[in-house]
Amino acid sequence: MNxxxxxxxxxxxxxxxxxxxxxxxxxxxxMVIKPYGYAIWELIQKELDARIKECGxxxxxxxxxxxxxxINKEEDHIEGFAPECAVVTHxxxxxxxxxxxxxxxSETIIYHMFSKWIQxxxxxxxxxxxxxxxxxxxxxxxMFLRTTEFLWQEGHTAHESAENADRExxxxxxxxxxxxxxxxxxxPLVGEKTDSERFAGAHKTYSLEVLLRDGKILQxxxxxxxxxxxxxxxxxxxxxxNNELEYVHLTSWGVSTRLIGAxxxxxxxxxGLILPPNVAPIQAIIIPIYKxxxxxxxxxxxxxxxxxxxxxxxxxxxxxxxxxxxxGAKFNEWELKGVPVRIHVGPRDVDNNVVEIVRRDTLSKxxxxxRLGLGEKIxxxxxEIQNSLYQRNLNWRExxxxxxxxxxxxxxVLDKKGGFLKVHWCGSQEHESKIKEQTKATIRIKPxxxxxxxxxxxVSGAPSKTRVFIGRxx
RNA sequence: CGGGAUGUGGCUCAGCUUGGUAGAGCGUCCGCUUUGGGAGCGGAAGGUCGGAGGUUCGAAUCCUCUCAUCCCGACCA
Numbered sequence: 085m086n087x088x089x090x091x092x093x094x095x096x097x098x099x100x101x102x103x104x105x106x107x108x109x110x111x112x113x114x115m116v117i118k119p120y121g122y123a124i125w126e127l128i129q130k131e132l133d134a135r136i137k138e139c140g141x142x143x144x145x146x147x148x149x150x151x152x153x154x155i156n157k158e159e160d161h162i163e164g165f166a167p168e169c170a171v172v173t174h175x176x177x178x179x180x181x182x183x184x185x186x187x188x189x190s191e192t193i194i195y196h197m198f199s200k201w202i203q204x205x206x207x208x209x210x211x212x213x214x215x216x217x218x219x220x221x222x223x224x225x226x227m228f229l230r231t232t233e234f235l236w237q238e239g240h241t242a243h244e245s246a247e248n249a250d251r252e253x254x255x256x257x258x259x260x261x262x263x264x265x266x267x268x269x270x271x272p273l274v275g276e277k278t279d280s281e282r283f284a285g286a287h288k289t290y291s292l293e294v295l296l297r298d299g300k301i302l303q304x305x306x307x308x309x310x311x312x313x314x315x316x317x318x319x320x321x322x323x324x325x326n327n328e329l330e331y332v333h334l335t336s337w338g339v340s341t342r343l344i345g346a347x348x349x350x351x352x353x354x355x356g357l358i359l360p361p362n363v364a365p366i367q368a369i370i371i372p373i374y375k376x377x378x379x380x381x382x383x384x385x386x387x388x389x390x391x392x393x394x395x396x397x398x399x400x401x402x403x404x405x406x407x408x409x410x411x412g413a414k415f416n417e418w419e420l421k422g423v424p425v426r427i428h429v430g431p432r433d434v435d436n437n438v439v440e441i442v443r444r445d446t447l448s449k450x451x452x453x454x455r456l457g458l459g460e461k462i463x464x465x466x467x468e469i470q471n472s473l474y475q476r477n478l479n480w481r482e483x484x485x486x487x488x489x490x491x492x493x494x495x496x497v498l499d500k501k502g503g504f505l506k507v508h509w510c511g512s513q514e515h516e517s518k519i520k521e522q523t524k525a526t527i528r529i530k531p532x533x534x535x536x537x538x539x540x541x542x543v544s545g546a547p548s549k550t551r552v553f554i555g556r557x558x
Numbered sequence: 559c560g561g562g563a564u565g566u567g568g569c570u571c572a573g574c575u576u577g578g579u580a581g582a583g584c585g586u587c588c589g590c591u592u593u594g595g596g597a598g599c600g601g602a603a604g605g606u607c608g609g610a611g612g613u614u615c616g617a618a619u620c621c622u623c624u625c626a627u628c629c630c631g632a633c634c635a
Contacts (some may be wrong), residue, residue: 096574097628114624168634189635223559223633230634342635373594380593411593430594440594558634 095520096349097227103357103421105344106227117341120421124344125367130216131267131362132339134236135259141213141239148217149184151479154192157317161191165511168220194240195315195318205324209248210332211241211487216382228345229302229558230342231342236340242320242332246311249333250288251316253309256337257290268343268464269360269423269470270294271478272304273485273553274506275529279297282515283336287311287340293528293553296349299502301528301557304346308339317500345558357422357533360473361466362406368394368462369423373411382408384446386434390427390458397459399466414476415549420442424469445469445476487551491542494523494554504528504555508548509539518543525554 100106105121119129145366156162170186173179202210219233239256243249257274264270265291274294282289294304315331324330351358361367370387374380387403394401418426429438438452443465453461484503497505509515520526532553535552
C-alpha cells in the first residue's frame with residue numbers, strides 16, 4: 085500500500101473533528117476531547133491501569149501546582165522544562181511569594197514526597213502511579229499529538245540499586261509494548277534513546293516508536309531509568325542493610341492522549357478512522373433498513389434483539405435508529421468513525437433470519453450470516469480484526485524498514501516512502517546532529533541487541549558497533 | 559518565536575482589487591414522497607463578515623493592532 089494520505093498533516097485534526105473525537109477550544113493549543121474521543125481514552129485507561137496495577141503499582145494524586153524552586157533543583161531537568169512551563173504568579177488577588185509552576189511532569193513534587201516516605205531498604209521498592217493532566221507550552225501544537233494541555237499517566241518507582249531500577253524501567257517498557265500490541269493493535273519499535281534525545285534528567289530513556297500510515301514515526305511512550313540525579317537533588321536516602329545511607333535509584337514512565345493520535349494515524353485509511361476493537365467505544369453498529377412503517381417495526385425489534393444478544397456477551401454495540409438519513413449515509417458515517425463491525429438488518433434479512441456484516445478494516449461485506457450464534461460470530465470477528473490490524477501495522481513497519489549504507493541515500497529513501505532506516509552510527513553526537521540537519525531524520529532508537537556489528541558510521545566512516553534506527557518523526 | 563496563508567449563517571466557500579449596509583452549496587426546521595452504499599421536491603429559519611481601534615457621509619471590503627487555525631523552520635509525550 086502506498087502512503088495513505090497525500091497530506092496527513094492537514095488531515096489529522098480534520099479527521100479527528102469529523103469523526104467526533106475532539107474539537108478546537110478557545111484556548112491556544114488546547115483541544116476539547118468530545119465524548120466519542122474520551123470514550124477511547126477511558127478504554128485506554130481501563131486496560132492500561134489494570135496492567136500497571138498487576139505490576140503492584142498503586143494510584144495516587146499529587147498537586148497540579150509545583151513550587152518553582154522544585155523545578156530548579158535538578159540541573160538537567162530545569163534546562164529541559166523551564167522554557168515550556170506555565171507559571172502562576174498571582175492568586176487571590178495578590179502576587180505569590182513563590183511562583184507556582186503548572187506541572188509539565190511531576191518528578192519534582194513526587195520525589196519531594198518520596199524523601200519523606202522512604203527511610204529504609206525495607207521501604208523499597210517504592211512506587212506510585214498517577215493519572216493526571218499536564219501542561220507544556222510548546223511552540224507548535226497538533227491535535228492529539230502535541231497539545232498544550234494533555235492527559236497522561238506517569239508512574240514513579242524508587243529502588244535500592246541501579247540494576248533494580250533499570251529492570252523496572254525495562255519491565256514497564258514491556259508492559260507498554262504488551263498494551264500497545266494487544267489493545268491498540270500497534271507494533272512499535274522498541275529501544276533506547278541516544279544521549280541527546282534522553283529525558284531531561286534521566287540516566288537512560290527507553291522508547292516505543294510507532295510507524296504511521298504516512299511513513300512518519302511517532303514516539304508513543306517512554307520509560308526512564310533516572311539514576312540517582314533526582315534522588316540527590318531531592319535527598320531521597322535510605323539506610324541499607326549495612327546501616328549506611330544511600331541514595332535511591334528512580335524510574336519514571338508515561339503514556340499520554342498522544343496514544344489516540346497513534347491509533348488514528350497508525351490505522352486510518354481514506355475512508356476515515358479504523359479503531360481496533362479493544363479500544364472502540366462502539367465495536368458493532370447495527371443499521372436497520374426498511375421501506376415502510378410495517379417493515380420498520382419488524383426491523384427495529386430485530387435490531388434490538390441483536391443488540392441485547394451482543395450485550396450479554398460484553399460486546400459494545402449500538403443500533404442506529406436515526407430515521408432522518410438513509411442507510412447509505414450511515415454506512416459512510418460509521419466508516420468515518422472507525423467502528424470495527426457493521427451489521428445490516430433489512431426486511432429480507434429478518435424474513436430469512438440472517439444479517440449482513442461488513443468489517444471496517446477490509447471493507448469486505450458478507451451477506452446472509454445466520455442469526456443463530458451471531459454474538460459468538462461477532463466476537464470471533466472482533467478478535468480477528470484486532471489481530472489483523474496488529475499484523476498489518478507490524479508488516480507495515482517491517483516492509484518500511486531498510487538498511488542504508490550511504491548518507492546520500494537517506495534522503496532518497498525517506499522522501500519516497502518514509503519509514504525506518506537501519507544505519508551504522510559511531511556514537512558521535514556531532515554526526516547525529518548532522519543527520520538531523522541534512523535529512524530531517526533523527527535517531528529514533530538504539531536497539532537492545534547489536535545489529536550487524538562492526539560496520540562503518542554512515543556519516544564519517546568511523547568504526548560502528550551496531551546499526552541504529554533513524555526516521556522522520558512527528 | 560521567525561517566514562507564508564487563512565478567518566464571512568452549524569459546515570465548505572464566493573464577495574474584498576474598483577467602499578454603498580451580505581450570497582451560494584451542504585446542513586437545520588416544516589410538509590409530502592423516499593430508505594439494501596452519502597434521497598427528491600416545495601416552503602422556512604439562521605450571519606452586527608474572528609475581535610478592538612482608525613479612515614470615511616458610509617467598511618466584510620482600506621489602515622493599525624490583536625486573537626485563533628493551518629503550512630514551513632527551531633522545541634517536544
